[in-house]
Amino acid sequence: MFTGLGWLVGAGLFVAVLAGGEVRGDEIRGAENSKTVEVWKNLFTVVHGDGVDSNTTFLITRDGVVVVDTRVTPMEAGKVLREIRKRTDLPILYTINTHYHGDHTFGNQVFKNSRAIIAHENVRRNLTGSSGAAHLDFFKTMNIPGMNETVITLPNIIFKERMEIFVGGYHLKLMHARGHTDGDLFIYIEELKTIITGDLVFNRKVPYMGDAYVEEWISALHELSNLDAEIYIPGHGEPGGKPVLIAMRHYLFNLKEMVRDQLENGKSLEATQDAVRPALQKKYKTWKNLNWLDANIQRAYLEYSLR
Ligand SMILES: [Zn+2]
Numbered sequence: 001m002f003t004g005l006g007w008l009v010g011a012g013l014f015v016a017v018l019a020g021g022e023v024r025g026d027e028i029r030g031a032e033n034s035k036t037v038e039v040w041k042n043l044f045t046v047v048h049g050d051g052v053d054s055n056t057t058f059l060i061t062r063d064g065v066v067v068v069d070t071r072v073t074p075m076e077a078g079k080v081l082r083e084i085r086k087r088t089d090l091p092i093l094y095t096i097n098t099h100y101h102g103d104h105t106f107g108n109q110v111f112k113n114s115r116a117i118i119a120h121e122n123v124r125r126n127l128t129g130s131s132g133a134a135h136l137d138f139f140k141t142m143n144i145p146g147m148n149e150t151v152i153t154l155p156n157i158i159f160k161e162r163m164e165i166f167v168g169g170y171h172l173k174l175m176h177a178r179g180h181t182d183g184d185l186f187i188y189i190e191e192l193k194t195i196i197t198g199d200l201v202f203n204r205k206v207p208y209m210g211d212a213y214v215e216e217w218i219s220a221l222h223e224l225s226n227l228d229a230e231i232y233i234p235g236h237g238e239p240g241g242k243p244v245l246i247a248m249r250h251y252l253f254n255l256k257e258m259v260r261d262q263l264e265n266g267k268s269l270e271a272t273q274d275a276v277r278p279a280l281q282k283k284y285k286t287w288k289n290l291n292w293l294d295a296n297i298q299r300a301y302l303e304y305s306l307r
Pocket of ligand 1: 099101180199208
């Protein structure tokens, strides 16, 4: 059974962990200019970005456009819309949020006239009321240009386990898995052998784990690896092939094993961080966000000490 972390979960912890000094708001911010990558014909990903480096993907079908994640502000979402309009005048049919984090949802208002904004039911719950407001308040501490213009715009079609969309000759399978948050989804496009992973995968970046479920995240990546795909579009970082997925699994597995070794020897959190941090730093020295390692070790320590 795994219920012990229930009280830690959700937007509240996102704020609490960050306020605790392990990760500061400005450390979430990236500095690279955004660029639009053509992943396949008709499938584009906007990677990097000023402010926050979350990816947005759009698929241009013969009937209209599907947008996956909306970036961190209406201003950044507006840049995505311009990238779409350079390529097509067709309507935006569906907007999809891979999870609730603001760097994936706070541009939703730019796409509010799409036929639907779709997400897992927990995304809507986490963005509703006081938890959504606290999450937005936290992002407002980061001094991201245009953040004050964000009006939380909720998904208006939600699902629990799985949803399928047939649009303009494409078949999108939206599948829920808990891992990075309690409301992650990934999108499998079989005819393109492509998976849009959301933040279940970061490419060459230590992942944010403030409200993560480590064990279920590892299982989710196992599920992804069983699908017949060749391209993985991560939530942060460049799209790539299977090695991108494998590297993420290895990172989480290394984190889990190293933390559990310390727990089995009765080590404190601080001692665990002191032992595991240098090992991970060495192994992942080419990755970004290495200053998040202590927070990740803490998250794994909490989870596995409750098991
Ligand atoms: Zn995220």
